[in-house]
Amino acid sequence: MTIMSKRNVCVNVEYLTRVEGHGNIVVDVKNGELKTCQLQIVEAPRFFEGMLQGRSIFEAQHITCRICGICSCGHTLASIQAAEDAIGFTPSEQTIKLRKFLLHMENLDSHLLHIYLLVAPDLLGVKSFVPLIDTHNKVVRRALRMKKASNDVCDLLVGRHVHPISSIVGGFTKLPKEKDLDAMLNILYNMRPDMEATVELAATLKFPEFERDTEYVGLVSDDAEYPMLSGEVGSTDGVRMNKKDYKKITNEFVVPHSSAKHAKLSRDSYAVGALARFNLNAGKLHPKAKAVADAVGLKPKCINPYLNTAAQLVECVHSLEDSIQIMEDLKKNGINRDETVIVGLNEKGTIPVKPGNGVGAVEVPRGILFHNYEVDEKGIIQKANCVIPTNQNVNNIEHDMKKLVPEILDKSDEEITLALEMLVRAYDPCISCSAHFLDVKFVNL
Amino acid sequence: MGKPKVAFFDFACCEGCQLQVANMGKLLLDVLGAIDVVEFREVMSEKWDQDFDVAVVEGSITTPHAIERIKKIRERSKVLIAYGSCATIGGVNGMKNNFKLGDIRKEVYGKDAKFFETIETRSVPQVVKVDYLVHGCPVYIPEFVKVLKAALAGLPYDVPDYSVCVECKLNENVCLYQKGITCLGPITRAGCNSWCINNGNICYGCRGMVSNPNENGAIDVIKKYKIPMDLIKNKMNMYNKCRENDNHE
Numbered sequence: 001m002t003i004m005s006k007r008n009v010c011v012n013v014e015y016l017t018r019v020e021g022h023g024n025i026v027v028d029v030k031n032g033e034l035k036t037c038q039l040q041i042v043e044a045p046r047f048f049e050g051m052l053q054g055r056s057i058f059e060a061q062h063i064t065c066r067i068c069g070i071c072s073c074g075h076t077l078a079s080i081q082a083a084e085d086a087i088g089f090t091p092s093e094q095t096i097k098l099r100k101f102l103l104h105m106e107n108l109d110s111h112l113l114h115i116y117l118l119v120a121p122d123l124l125g126v127k128s129f130v131p132l133i134d135t136h137n138k139v140v141r142r143a144l145r146m147k148k149a150s151n152d153v154c155d156l157l158v159g160r161h162v163h164p165i166s167s168i169v170g171g172f173t174k175l176p177k178e179k180d181l182d183a184m185l186n187i188l189y190n191m192r193p194d195m196e197a198t199v200e201l202a203a204t205l206k207f208p209e210f211e212r213d214t215e216y217v218g219l220v221s222d223d224a225e226y227p228m229l230s231g232e233v234g235s236t237d238g239v240r241m242n243k244k245d246y247k248k249i250t251n252e253f254v255v256p257h258s259s260a261k262h263a264k265l266s267r268d269s270y271a272v273g274a275l276a277r278f279n280l281n282a283g284k285l286h287p288k289a290k291a292v293a294d295a296v297g298l299k300p301k302c303i304n305p306y307l308n309t310a311a312q313l314v315e316c317v318h319s320l321e322d323s324i325q326i327m328e329d330l331k332k333n334g335i336n337r338d339e340t341v342i343v344g345l346n347e348k349g350t351i352p353v354k355p356g357n358g359v360g361a362v363e364v365p366r367g368i369l370f371h372n373y374e375v376d377e378k379g380i381i382q383k384a385n386c387v388i389p390t391n392q393n394v395n396n397i398e399h400d401m402k403k404l405v406p407e408i409l410d411k412s413d414e415e416i417t418l419a420l421e422m423l424v425r426a427y428d429p430c431i432s433c434s435a436h437f438l439d440v441k442f443v444n445l
Numbered sequence: 446m447g448k449p450k451v452a453f454f455d456f457a458c459c460e461g462c463q464l465q466v467a468n469m470g471k472l473l474l475d476v477l478g479a480i481d482v483v484e485f486r487e488v489m490s491e492k493w494d495q496d497f498d499v500a501v502v503e504g505s506i507t508t509p510h511a512i513e514r515i516k517k518i519r520e521r522s523k524v525l526i527a528y529g530s531c532a533t534i535g536g537v538n539g540m541k542n543n544f545k546l547g548d549i550r551k552e553v554y555g556k557d558a559k560f561f562e563t564i565e566t567r568s569v570p571q572v573v574k575v576d577y578l579v580h581g582c583p584v585y586i587p588e589f590v591k592v593l594k595a596a597l598a599g600l601p602y603d604v605p606d607y608s609v610c611v612e613c614k615l616n617e618n619v620c621l622y623q624k625g626i627t628c629l630g631p632i633t634r635a636g637c638n639s640w641c642i643n644n645g646n647i648c649y650g651c652r653g654m655v656s657n658p659n660e661n662g663a664i665d666v667i668k669k670y671k672i673p674m675d676l677i678k679n680k681m682n683m684y685n686k687c688r689e690n691d692n693h694e
Contacts, residue, residue, distance in 0.1 A: 051540040066537050069461020127491050151468045159644035162461040162583040166644045173645030344626030344647050
């Protein structure tokens, strides 16, 4: 053992920056031995599941999308799926297409924010995107332009990206007009050159080298589509289950040293997110996205967590191309405007309701998201439960940290801290979500 | 004189209003050209240890620690802007106040409930003095830019004190009550350009109530359309529950 590896390291990052929500990294190495290694969730609890009790299933998505501003479309879609499953409503094909399209826009928007504004500063050696305005002006402008483009499409489709308005249980309260379809397509076509430039830039970025074999979990299916909105839940260790059995997937447990509930399936921990989806379903990606994966050297099964960002880039290309296909298809076949729904709180009983228990399982930017509601005969929520991607990842992040720290003990404290921050950031954690859900248990801090 | 130092802070919220700022696109660069953003944790690692010309605060106050933190931010800020409904009126976090705190903590955290410090949700103006309010869930960017300009110029900004119906009529939407659907537009502050109704949904009251709602008119409408009172009450409580704190303080 070298002298360096006998050293003491004390990392205490309070309120980790450039992540969504509040989290701390605590690492303590004494005499070269790792004593503590935690990702603490310190977000203020918001009690959403409690607040849902006694409310109409028709306002569930309006409330739950407010758990998180970044993934509000994803929460909306998981919430709607669970609600429709609970009351026994089957959405139309057109509705499903539009929902898939919306999910692509959210994926694009969220991944772009993460790649450009949250991760790129680390790889370019600065503290945030602000100094990049001077040094990499074209890059910052492109990032903002692409983000705005996916936002503008959301504006046209659902009124806005943060807390979408028209996507509800039953379908859409407003369907896009012919000119909206053209406008959305135009924006997406115009995004293609920017996407090419993004891929070129990403190919020049150097990600840290680190590997740890783990289990990857996400939606899987038997058809040829890259599953985002439907399918069963599967893992790279060969698990396959119906979404109704989500609790057997997440197996949440409480550990005394951590502030968040942890999840595990076949091994000590598992990971969800873009890299998990890529590892499970890379063969189903759009050909252009496959080409990008080849170009950046991403192959399944990839076990370097830092490359989650690269998988996000591959997914960006997939989402752009697949959403163009969906929109071209809708334009060709025309939109059936008779499907516009006016629901409110279902005062008119537009949608028949029966008591039931429903589960939604949707691939949102950070991984698989579960919503589960139990409703009575009037559609009033009796019980609500949500398991969010970041909660599923926290345990995996800690296991990564435990393997990483001893491997980099020859580096300076600052370098170790940065490597850990970058590791946590690579998962694109959404800490608001993880605590806004009631899964977080402070056992003893 | 340098550019004004502006900092963004968040309390209990979804951070969607910050995201609205990031979603401004090129307009963001114009705004950044006029100000010096010194803290914005969600997108920046930089920290600032001096006073702020403007602090922009998102989120509700829900823990004793948050009370101390917002008081310190207030002391360090010449101007404080509360933005987003969680900050301005308590917003959806207020729904927590529908329950007895002990009950909801137990419901959610079971036997570990005692480890959770939580207090009744309060809006930012219920804890410290606020100079400007930007309502909305999320904020409406044109209004946010207007307020920021006013704050930087030292001019007042008055939130519209008429109902969403005024804007909704100008947008030529068919009244939802005529379709048998309840909507909080008649009692909710305008300023959002009737965003939700333009998109086929109802008004959920996210901007808070007008200061002088037409109660009798509202009761007439509720009676005329035979709408159950508990339905309206539940809807009112989605964003506006925290206003009850004002009554018993």
